[in-house]
Every structure is written in structure tokens, then in C-alpha cells.
Amino acid sequence: MKNIVISGTNSVSEEIAKSLANSLSAELCKPIYKVFPDGESYVRLPCNVNDSKVIVVQSLINPQDKSIIEAILLGDAIKEKAVDQILVTPYLAYSRQDKIFLEGEPISIRAILKMFSEYYNFLATIEIHKEDSLKFFNKNSINIRPYTYMAEKINFDNKNIAVLSPDIGAIERAKILSSYLNCEYDYFIKTRDRITGEVTMQPKQLDVKGKDIIIVDDIISTGGTILKATQILKNQGARNIYVIVSHALLLENAEEKLFSSGVNKIYATNTLPKKNKVDYIDVGPLIAKNLSAYLN
Amino acid sequence: MKNIVISGTNSVSEEIAKSLANSLSAELCKPIYKVFPDGESYVRLPCNVNDSKVIVVQSLINPQDKSIIEAILLGDAIKEKAVDQILVTPYLAYSRQDKIFLEGEPISIRAILKMFSEYYNFLATIEIHKEDSLKFFNKNSINIRPYTYMAEKINFDNKNIAVLSPDIGAIERAKILSSYLNCEYDYFIKTRDRITGEVTMQPKQLDVKGKDIIIVDDIISTGGTILKATQILKNQGARNIYVIVSHALLLENAEEKLFSSGVNKIYATNTLPKKNKVDYIDVGPLIAKNLSAYLN
Numbered sequence: 376m377k378n379i380v381i382s383g384t385n386s387v388s389e390e391i392a393k394s395l396a397n398s399l400s401a402e403l404c405k406p407i408y409k410v411f412p413d414g415e416s417y418v419r420l421p422c423n424v425n426d427s428k429v430i431v432v433q434s435l436i437n438p439q440d441k442s443i444i445e446a447i448l449l450g451d452a453i454k455e456k457a458v459d460q461i462l463v464t465p466y467l468a469y470s471r472q473d474k475i476f477l478e479g480e481p482i483s484i485r486a487i488l489k490m491f492s493e494y495y496n497f498l499a500t501i502e503i504h505k506e507d508s509l510k511f512f513n514k515n516s517i518n519i520r521p522y523t524y525m526a527e528k529i530n531f532d533n534k535n536i537a538v539l540s541p542d543i544g545a546i547e548r549a550k551i552l553s554s555y556l557n558c559e560y561d562y563f564i565k566t567r568d569r570i571t572g573e574v575t576m577q578p579k580q581l582d583v584k585g586k587d588i589i590i591v592d593d594i595i596s597t598g599g600t601i602l603k604a605t606q607i608l609k610n611q612g613a614r615n616i617y618v619i620v621s622h623a624l625l626l627e628n629a630e631e632k633l634f635s636s637g638v639n640k641i642y643a644t645n646t647l648p649k650k651n652k653v654d655y656i657d658v659g660p661l662i663a664k665n666l667s668a669y670l671n
Numbered sequence: 672m673k674n675i676v677i678s679g680t681n682s683v684s685e686e687i688a689k690s691l692a693n694s695l696s697a698e699l700c701k702p703i704y705k706v707f708p709d710g711e712s713y714v715r716l717p718c719n720v721n722d723s724k725v726i727v728v729q730s731l732i733n734p735q736d737k738s739i740i741e742a743i744l745l746g747d748a749i750k751e752k753a754v755d756q757i758l759v760t761p762y763l764a765y766s767r768q769d770k771i772f773l774e775g776e777p778i779s780i781r782a783i784l785k786m787f788s789e790y791y792n793f794l795a796t797i798e799i800h801k802e803d804s805l806k807f808f809n810k811n812s813i814n815i816r817p818y819t820y821m822a823e824k825i826n827f828d829n830k831n832i833a834v835l836s837p838d839i840g841a842i843e844r845a846k847i848l849s850s851y852l853n854c855e856y857d858y859f860i861k862t863r864d865r866i867t868g869e870v871t872m873q874p875k876q877l878d879v880k881g882k883d884i885i886i887v888d889d890i891i892s893t894g895g896t897i898l899k900a901t902q903i904l905k906n907q908g909a910r911n912i913y914v915i916v917s918h919a920l921l922l923e924n925a926e927e928k929l930f931s932s933g934v935n936k937i938y939a940t941n942t943l944p945k946k947n948k949v950d951y952i953d954v955g956p957l958i959a960k961n962l963s964a965y966l967n
Contacts, residue, residue: 407775412922413892414733415765420775437710444736447786451777469711479703479716481747490743490786596709626708 376458377402378670379424383433384408384416384445387648391465392432394659399666401430406449416441418448428670429457431495434646435468443468443487450494461669462495463662465646466622470504471594488512497669501646501658502593502621517665521621521644522548522591523555524661529642529654531556535614536587539563539578541600548591552619556589563604576600577607584612594622595641598629602636609637617642625650672754673698674966675720679729680704680712680741683944687761688728690955695962697726702745712737714744724966725753727791730942731764739764739783746790757965758791759958761942762918766800767890784808793965797942797954798889798917813961817917817940818844818887819851820957825938825950827852831910832883835859835874837896844887848915852885859900872896873903880908890918891937894925898932905933913938921946 378401382392389405396403404422411417431453433446446462453460472483484504488511491498498516503509509516540549540562553560561581567574588608590601595618605616616638623630623643630641630650645655674697678688685701692699700718707713727749729742742758749756768779780800784807787794794812799805805812836845836858849856857877863870884904886897891914901912912934919926919939926937926946941951 413920414735415768415779416736417768418777419773422775438734438736439710440712440734440736440740444739447782448777448779451779451782452775472711472713477715479718479748481714481744483711483744483747486743486747486790489789493785493789494782624709 377427379404379422379427379429379457381406381420381422381424381429381431381449381453383431383442383449384418385434385436385442387434387436387465387646388432390645391434391463391657391659391662394657395430395432395463395662395666398660398663399430399670408445416445416448418445418452420449420452424453424457427457428459428461429453430461430463430666432463432465434465436466436647439468443490447490447494450491454494459497460495461497461499461666462491463499463666464491465501465644465658465662467500467503470508473505473508482511484508485511499662499666501644501662504593515669517669519658519661519665520548520551521656521658521661522552522619524658525619525642525644525656526552526555528656529619531589531617533587533615535585536589537561537581537583538589538591539581539604539608541590541592541604545592548593552589552591575607576603577611583608585614587615587617588613589617589619591619593620594624595620595629595643596624597626598633601638602629602632605633605636605638615639622646623650623653625653673723675700675718675723675725675753677702677716677718677720677725677727677745677749679727679738679745680714681730681732681738683730683732683761683942684728686941687730687759687953687955687958690953691726691728691759691958691962694956694959695726695966704741712741712744714741714748716745716748720749720753723753724755724757725749726757726759726962728759728761730761732762732943735764739786743786743790746787750790755793756791757793757795757962758787759795759962760787761797761940761954761958763796763799766804769801769804778807780804781807795958795962797940797958800889811965813965815954815957815961816844816847817952817954817957818848818915820954821915821938821940821952822848822851824952825915827885827913829883829911831881832885833857833877833879834885834887835877835900835904837886837888837900841888844889848885848887871903872899873907879904882909883911883913884909885913885915887915889916890920891916891925891939892920893922894929897934898925898928901929901932901934911935915939918942919946919949921949
């Protein structure tokens with residue numbers, strides 16, 4: 376049976392789809408896409424998807440709601456024709472609204488994944504904010520953690536290196552990466568001054584003096600936490616600071632602020648639009664590797 | 672049991688929700704709504720919807736995809752609490768992509784209505800492009816035709832009046848309105864010149880000379896057809912030209928072009944953002960009347 380990779384409706388998705396199709400030796404199909412004068416989206420597939428396994432690659436980048444609806448429209452276009460419908464969302468928007476934080480809120484990621492499960496039998500995503508959220512997708516799914524793959528591509532040869540997670544909740548990422556790099560890992564603890572209310576953070580136990588430090592995280596938005604972490608690490612005598620992140624939103628010129636504060640390199644996957652000076656690692660081959668079990 | 676009307680996330684929806692709540696003597700609840708710096712939408716209900724019948728009013732205006740996702744997020748926020756979830760979409764976007772016109776297209780309105788039926792038990796909309804499309808909503812629904820209600824509010828007292836539909840497919844609207852006004856009705860036939868390819872249109876049988884003509888339609892986008900119709904009616908000696916339309920998109924200053932070509936008045940419902948010089952008729956009371964049977 377034929378595998379067809381359909382690239383989504385933005386340039387991020389096109390790049391990953393092309394690379395994924397190449398890694399899978401699959402046919403690549405680019406949909407016709409336009410926006411009507413009134414603002415409605417239009418998609419059409421110029422390829423024959425009958426009797427094929429179809430993999431739609433759509434990174435849910437800003438405007439997120441348009442990216443989501445277009446993934447649904449592509450799903451509708453293939454549903455009755457393809458033998459299997461697979462959705463790859465390199466970046467899965469709304470994954471941070473994964474519970475009711477305040478009474479009256481929706482669980483946004485539940486709503487999004489529920490819609491997708493009406494159209495797709497399998498979902499693959501790169502590092503969702505909380506893996507547990509994938510339960511809202513009613514079919515099989517995989518969360519792909521890119522950190523060791525990224526480290527492999529970066530090829531760190533530093534001897535005196537350690538991995539830090541910004542908080543205990545994300546410690547698993549630091550653990551995985553340190554295991555691959557065969558080095559120490561730790562996490563930051565945050566303390567709030569009872570009088571001034573000021574939040575300070577420092578590594579739980581790790582002595583960072585003279586070490587190269589990798590800060591690992593799933594997503595950087597405005598980069599506030601990593602900025603603070605970098606300042607503390609520099610004060611404590613850390614040598615080089617590297618940031619490894621799946622999704623680099625880097626809002627409000629966050630990358631400039633991070634580099635100015637002492638970050639040497641930011642490594643991110645190509646799931647989001649690119650910023651200058653950030654080093655990107657293509658996740659196409661990684662997704663291919665993770666999909667191959669499902670496709671065969 | 673209490674009825675609660677929740678206004679959607681745009682000013683069009685707020686206006687209709689307020690009027691609907693007033694007509695139903697129901698509680699009105701305005702969600703907290705914001706857009707995060709990265710572009711994701713956030714909604715929260717500041718009201719208690721437990722044990723209530725909840726009516727979400729969301730007109731699917733531009734940006735349509737954001738309006739749709741927000742209706743879904745509101746649906747997720749009420750689903751497990753409310754006794755009944757009702758969605759009112761005064762303007763239902765994507766209803767013109769109601770079939771596969773070209774191989775490889777989705778049926779967009781099917782996809783949208785399918786999503787809504789996961790969250791809502793009942794759907795009310797003002798004049799969907801094709802009523803048959805409501806079959807894609809898996810629960811009960813009503814299509815509300817506003818034309819006689821509009822004519823009632825406008826209070827035409829013209830003696831020598833006739834109603835015209837731009838084409839035979841929409842003749843039902845002209846029929847309904849002419850029946851209420853107790854006047855003649857007809858539709859335009861289009862002919863294409865075999866040599867030049869030019870399309871001309873004229874009323875099938877009706878002699879328009881000296882008459883006031885009402886052109887009735889579900890939606891005006893750029894207004895091209897109505898512009899052409901007006902020119903022909905004026906050439907054939909029609910007196911005043913009135914346009915009655917449910918949804919007045921009026922893209923690219925269409926209203927200016929129509930008024931310049933001889934249209935005297937454009938009457939529209941308030942399902943879309945307002946334009947200068949167009950006369951709007953509030954559909955809140957009309958929706959209330961049509962919902963009351965379902966609510967009691």
C-alpha cells in the first residue's frame with residue numbers, strides 16, 4: 376500500500392512534510408490552499424489518496440485556530456478515501472490549557488484532540504506539554520521526545536557538562552538527556568521571599584562552577600524563566616549555557632534577551648517559525664523513525 | 672429550570688445575545704475572553720451554568736476559524752455542567768462549501784457542523800446557504816428564515832411592489848416574502864452569449880416597469896450579481912430597488928457600488944459586522960420566538 380504525506384498549509388509544515396516524505400520514501404502531496412476574500416479557508420488535494428495511508432503534517436502555528444480548522448478540512452477531504460488517516464502535529468497548540476485551572480474554563484487541548492479524533496486514526500506529535508493529555512485523543516497516539524535526537528545532531532563533546540530542568544515537573548527531560556550524555560542532571564528549585572515576594576531560583580544540589588550547562592525544556596514563550604536561570608548560573612560560575620528546547624516560540628525578541636544574558640546557543644526543533652541565531656534541528660527523520668512501526 | 676444566554680466572543684454576538692436574553696427573560700453571561708501573546712484564545716465563564724439550559728450565541732464572523740474554535744471551547748466549558756447545550760450561530764461560516772465541487776475538496780460545512788454536534792444538542796442558525804446542510808449536524812436544528820420578520824419591521828406600504836430572486840435556486844425566499852406582502856414574485860434567468868461569452872440576466876416574466884422591486888437573497892459577498900440585476904431593472908424602468916438580505920458581508924465596499932448603481936435601501940440582519948448606510952434588523956427577538964418551543 377502507498378504512503379502519501381500531505382504537507383499542511385504553512386511553510387513550517389511544508390518543510391517537515393518534505394523531509395518526512397523523503398525519510399519514508401513516500402509520495403509528497405501539497406494541497407491547493409487559499410483564503411477567500413471574506414476570510415474563509417479553502418483547501419483541495421490535487422493527489423489521489425484512494426487506498427493509501429495518508430499522513431497529514433500540520434504544525435499548529437499562529438494563527439492557531441486557522442491551522443486547526445485546516446487540519447480538520449484536510450481530514451474531511453481524505454476521510455472517505457484513504458485507508459488510514461494519520462495526523463502529525465509537530466507543534467500542538469493549546470496543550471498548556473490541559474486542565475481547569477480556574478472554575479469556568481474549558482480544557483482546550485481536550486476539545487482540540489477530540490475534534491482530531493473524528494478525522495484521524497493516529498496522532499504523532501513532538502513533545503506535548505503534558506504527555507497525559509494525549510488521552511483526550513480517542514485513538515492511538517505517540518508523543519515524540521526529541522532531546523536525545525537533538526543531542527546526537529548537536530554532537531556535544533564537552534567533558535564537564537550537566538543538564539538542568541527549570542523545575543521538578545520537567546525533570547524527566549533532564550534525566551533522559553543526561554542519560555544519553557552520561558552526565559549529571561538536576562532541577563531548579565524556586566523560593567519566594569516571604570517579605571518582598573521576590574522569586575529566586577537555584578539548582579537543587581548541583582555545583583555548576585566551571586561547568587557547561589544544558590537547560591532543557593519543552594517550550595520557550597517569552598523566556599522569562601530561562602533568563603532568570605541563566606543569570607543565576609552565570610553568577611554561580613557556570614561556563615557555557617546551552618538551551619535545548621522542542622518548541623521555540625521566543626515571543627517579544629526573547630532570543631535576543633537570552634543571548635544578552637549569557638546563553639551561548641539555543642537549539643530548537645523546526646516545529647515553529649524560525650528566528651535568527653537559533654540553531655534548528657529538522658524533526659522529519661525523527662518522526663519517520665517513530666511512524667515506521669505504525670506504517671508497516 | 673434556568674435559561675442562561677452566553678454571548679460569544681465578538682461584538683456581533685454580544686449584541687444578539689443581549690437582545691435574545693432580553694426577549695427570553697433569561698440570564699445573560701458574558702465570558703472572560705482574551706488572546707495570549709502567542710495567539711491562542713482563552714475563554715472562561717464567570718457564571719454558574721450548573722443545572723441550566725445554556726444557549727451560546729456565536730456568530731461565525733471573520734476571523735471565522737477563531738470564532739469556530741471559541742464556540743468549541745465554550746462548548747467544552749459547559750458540556751459537563753449544563754443540562755442542555757444550545758448553539759446559536761446567527762451567521763454560519765463555511766456554509767457555501769456544502770458539497771465537493773472539485774475532486775479533492777472537503778465538505779467544509781460538514782466538518783464544522785460535525786464538530787459542533789460533539790458539544791451542542793441543538794443548533795439554531797439564521798438562513799444557512801442550503802437548508803439541507805443541517806443534516807451534517809447530528810442533533811436537532813432549525814434554520815430561521817428572517818424575510819417575513821424583516822418585512823414586518825420594515826413595514827413596506829408600497830402598492831406597486833414585486834419580489835425578485837437572483838436565480839431559480841433561491842426562488843423559495845421570493846415566494847415566502849411575496850406571499851407575506853401579497854404581491855408578485857419572479858426570478859432572474861441568466862443567459863450566456865455563445866459568441867462573446869457575456870452573461871446577461873433578466874426577470875423571467877415579470878414586467879418591472881414603474882414597479883418597486885425587492886431583491887431578496889441569503890448573502891451578499893461582493894454584490895456582483897445584485898449590481899448587475901439592479902442595472903437591468905433600472906434599464907427596464909423599475910422605480911425603487913430594495914435589497915433584503917440575511918447576511919450582508921458587503922466586501923470591497925460593495926454597498927457603495929450598489930447604492931451608486933441605483934439601489935435605494937439595503938436591509939440586512941445584524942448577523943455580521945455593520946456597514947454605514949445599511950439598515951439593520953435585530954434578529955434577537957426572532958431567534959427567541961423560534962427557540963421558545965425547544966426551551967419549554
